[in-house]
Amino acid sequence: MDRNVVIATILTALIMFVWLWWLAPPPPPPTTAARDSLQQEDTAAQEVIAQEEAPTAPGAPLLAGPLNDTLLAAARNGRARTITIETDLYEAQLSTKGATLVSLKLKKYKQYDFETPVQLVDTTKPGALSLVFTTPTNHLVDTRALYFRTATTADTIRVADEPVEVAFEVPVGDGRIRQVYTFLPGDYEVRLRVEQEGAATFSTIEGYELVWNGGVPFAERDRDDEARHSGAFARSGGELEKITLDGQRTEEKRLAGQVDWVAVKNKFFTAVMIPSGETRGAELVGERLGEPEDPSYWEDYAARLLMPRPEDGQVDEFRLYLGPMEYFRLARYDLGLYDMVDYGWDAFEWMTRPLAKFVFIPLFTLLGRLLGNYGLAIIVFALLVKIALYPLTRASFRNMAKMRELQPELEAIREKYADNPQKQQEALMKLYREKKINPLGGCLPMLLQWPVLIALWQYFQQSLIVRQQAFLWAKDLSAPDPILHLPFKIPLYGDFVAGFTLLMGLSMIIQMRIQSASTPSNPQTKILTYVFPVFIFAIFNRLSSALNLYYLCYNIFSAIQQFWINRSLEKEKTKAAVDGQGDRRAAQKAARKAAEARRRKQARTRR
Structure with a gap:
């Protein structure tokens, strides 16, 4: 094997080693410096629940908290009821306590055990969605602690051919908050309308937050690998912003101004909130719980849309995408949602991402549908890649063959000018020019293949289309x-x-x-x-x-x-x-x- 092949092989090993080192999470910092900012809304909600359940001695002072604000007197008590929404794609559960999603199971996707449906909601929390605002008396309110009313009497609603609306309403002071969910047939999108009457009487001028709490629960066996692909994301000013807890215990990022969307995701599934109107900004918060080797290891994320206080009669509308990271489903929003998928170093991403989006994904999807088996599709795909790269491979081997024929003359020049490197180099370059040989022609075509190989590396690592697809053993x-x-x-x-x-x-x-x-x-x-x-x-x-x-x-x-x-x-x-x-x-x-x-x-x- 000539020197060019050795150089190319060593460079290949070096690139792979650095690539894997970059993917490996660094050691975590000491836990004493961790800040528990992610639990702010959950703590407020749990404090309210504790106040409801704790006995109060006669004459004892009222506990300081949201429920002691007279604005919320009508929402202090109630009975939680769960409403189940079934579509062809998922089964969602809404609770009248908080008017929030307490469960959303995907019917077509299973967890690593091939039996349990993928769950998009952290069921250990009071709910996934909430409105958070501050009252004029400086009490923080999380609507997951409030009891809403609904005119829906059925416990289970089937979404067939037409969209289905489920409305919740709660009185707050002299006004009210109304949340209306619209479930669409054959779609992972859920629409949400937020109506606030008399908002000026129960919230400050700062407005409110629409929050997704708890991230997206892990669904794969390798939690360490899934954690590397999990995070909270937002798009602001045409740029993707994210936090991914790479070795950190906590992290948060605050954005000001107009935000196109915020989202949380694990390796293959995501929850996205897309506002239809203006925003004040967004906030992404993450916290790591436990260590990767612990069975209870978990990365907790929250994504918050900061909304201005609405005027009377104003309706805030949101689109929620709650489902798999399918490229063609996300691409229809034309908002760069698929940019949440990581395609490697920035130095390569300008090539690897377009290759994945416009070549690999369409071609591989087509092959899978034609052949009916994604293992066979991978084999045919590899053959097509080799055919496409054949001119580079052929040129590389021809150049190496010419270099092999020149070895006696090259060795003679090296021996003749062993004590004069400058003359040796000049003689070598002169020989290359006479023979019309590029000394880098053997390894350069191999290095030019690396953007393709790296793009395929990232694509197959995060491709939903091959998830739980069987081939041979x-x-x-x-x-x-x-x-x-x-x-x-x-x-x-x-x-x-x-x-x-x-x-x-x-x-x-x-x-x-x-x-x-x-x-x-x-x-x-x-x-x-x-x-x-x-x-x-x-x-x-x-x-x-x-x-x-x-x-x-x-x-x-x-x-x-x-x-x-x-x-x-x-x-x-x-x-x-x-x-x-x-x-x-x-x-x-x-x-x-x-x-x-x-x-x-x-x-x-x-x-």
């Missing part, structure tokens, strides 16, 4: 495919052996042996032939089986291409040698004829 192409469980855990590797990762490592060995078959023996390259596949096998073991299946097929097709190109180059070399021999024979024959003609001419002259 892999039950879920979005997760590893263990074929052997170990009685111990190896750091960075895990406690299992993944099947497609093992095959991928073997395919790399075969590919590199084919590649080195036509090159001079080199101890360094022999070491790389075995060390590099082992290194890849170790770091890829915990990645998605879809990614490993893709690289397995990619390596197999690369080996076939290399074998074919090597044979073609050998045939061309043999043909050139035969043609050269023919030319020499023709020249020799012509020379003999010329010599014979001269002898005859000389003989005639002597006569």
